[in-house]
Amino acid sequence: MIFLQVLVSGLLIGAVYALFSSGLTLVWGMMNVINFAHGEFVMLGMYVAFVALTALHFGVTSFGVLAAILLFILGGVVYFILIRRVMRGPMLAQILATFGLLLVLRYSAFMAFGSDFVNLPEDILGPSLNWGGILLSAPKLVAGVTALVITIGMHLMLTKTMLGSKILAVAENPNAAMLMGIQPDRMQAIAWGISGASAGIAGALIATFYPISATVGESLGLIAFVVVTFGGFGSVPGAMLAGLLIGVIESLSAFYFGPVYQDVVVYALFVLVLWFRPQGLMGKKS
Amino acid sequence: MNKSIEKFLWGLLILALLVFPISFDNPYYEQLGSLVLLSAISASAWNLIGGYAGQVSVGNVVFFGAGAYMPLLFYHIWGISPLWGFPVGVVVSLVIAILIGIPTFRLSGHYFSMATIAVAELIRIVVSNWDFLGASVGLTGPAVSDRWSDLVFRSSMPYYYMFLFTLFVVLLVTYRIENSRFGYYLRAIKSGERAAKSLGVPVSRYKLYIFMISAVFTSLAGSLYAVKFGFIDPNSGFGLLISVNMIIIAALGGAGRLLGPLLGAIVLIPLQSETNSLFGGGGTGITYIINGAIIMLIACYEPGGLLNLWDRISAKYFSKGAPKDDA
Secondary structure, X not given: OHHHHHHHXXXXXXXXXXXXXXXXXXXXXXXXXXXXXXXXXXXXXXXXHHHHHHOOOOOOOOHHHXXXXXXXXXXXXXXXXXXXXXOOOOHHHHHHHHHHXXXXXXXXXXXXXXXXXXXXXXXXXXXXXXXXXXXXXXXXXXXXXXXXXXXXXXXHHHHHOHHHHHHHHHHHOHHXXXXXXXXXXXXXXXXXXXXXXXXHHHXXXXXXXXXXXXXXXXHHHHXXXXXXXXXXXXXXXXXXXXXXXXXXXXXXXXXXXXHHHHHHHHHHHHHHHHXXXXXXXXXXXX | OOHHHHHHHHHHHHXXXXXXXXXXXXXXXXXXXXXXXXXHHHHHHHHHHHHHOOOOOOOOHHHHHHHHHHXXXXXXXXXXXXXXXXXXXXXXXXXXHXXXXXXXXXXXXXXXXXXXXXXXXXXXXHHHOOHHHOOOOOEEOOOOOOOHHXXXXXXXXXXXXXXXXXXXHHHHHHHHHHOOHHHHHHHHHHHOHHHHHHOOXXXXXXXXXXXXXXXXXXXXXXXXXXXXXXXXXXXXXXXXXXXXXXXXXXXXXXXXXXXXXXXXXXXXXXXXXXXXXXXHHHHHHHHHHHHHHHHHHHHHHOOOHHHHHHHHHHHHHOOOOOOOOOO
């Protein structure tokens, strides 16, 4: 029973990983730019949720929307101010740009909110459920299910709607897309916005049960890289499966080896995957 | 601007570095000067792999940490001179460089950077939980000592000259590499791996070689840091921000340029020290925000760093030659 509990808990948190990793994989696959500050976007989503729920008294259904809107705007702004200037430049410039962004965001949050961990009240989304002997905390259940639904929604949006087709067209070939009357610039900005929004919602969801701190983006950002690498870059379904997988692996290794080693196991697997299958578990060989 | 003026300026810089601690008989400046040199050493070591070979390693802190832990570990366990830890740190770093390098150098671009981050974080977490290495508390070195070989000096002066000598060796090696076949290979690799490979450059092998040389000097920087401060813990030895600092310093001065990292350290370290003291305890946050803003500006406007900026300005005002753009 305890094994099932660990498994379910891993799947639920894995769904949140899948959500914010989908945002990273979208811009990575589209523009071959890695946002090293993606973990910081998630961190900002967490603080937005914290402030919205504690100081601004937002309802439990609207704080995620607020985080999504704010982070969508941030993503777009970052694209126009920073990414557009460096995306065709040398790789060092791209890495410097998003690392600089990481430092500015992380330490601005550090200055604004201090170095202490904060927590939202445990029962903010209601009491824990006992589901056939498996104890589930309400925040984890809500976060996991919501994240899964939004990730699937994102995939459908990309594959089934006009906007999604335009985005994928730009990802495929910006020049050809331009000849079809699509503005690559606008689509890329929207992709950055979507990427930010996915991190924002994921952060807001995870904030309901995860300790919030300015430096939380460090490990969450790395997890996003691992998920994207496992899932093959640019693939939202890949990120979804890989996110769930990483959540389960993390949860099991925390259970069997102790919580401090959960990240060690994940990073070690990451290095092994890079070694044996650099194109990712589900990626195609380029 | 002609070459002889440039040579004169660099000669002046070397002279200034030599007499700097003597001319200011002030412990603060001696300390600041040695910090500048130490950062210049590790940034110059990063410059070999990141600047010349164009492989943006974010995991160089691993070598720094290995180099920093070994001397204090040797002192801590056997009470012997930390000096013995220097070569051991270098050997450990070389082994790690080979272990990281062989698999990851088959990857290109971002994958290499991410793999180095993952390895660095992995090692940091393991060290933080390893009692043998002091776990999260870290290790301390000798506090006072009669042996000179403990390398404990009250003044920063002896450290300053130790660092200056090491920096000189790093820069000499860099200069020799720059002007050898090896250097041409690296430039070819940086500007296009596939093209380099098709021209017969043994790409993976030379990337590994330069990574190993970079590891050796980063490890030495770590060892020097450890004997200077007599204290190391997982964050000051293996924190990712140490890697980031090496990159910022090298990129600010000019990545892939011989004296870029030194220039970057001369500009950035006093600035960091100022903001830290200006804003008191919370100043570290401001320092990182300023660092972040600086590297975003470099990335957007001058990826070649200050030296490249200088080249363009001097080309515009001092001569009619075309601006040199080798960033």
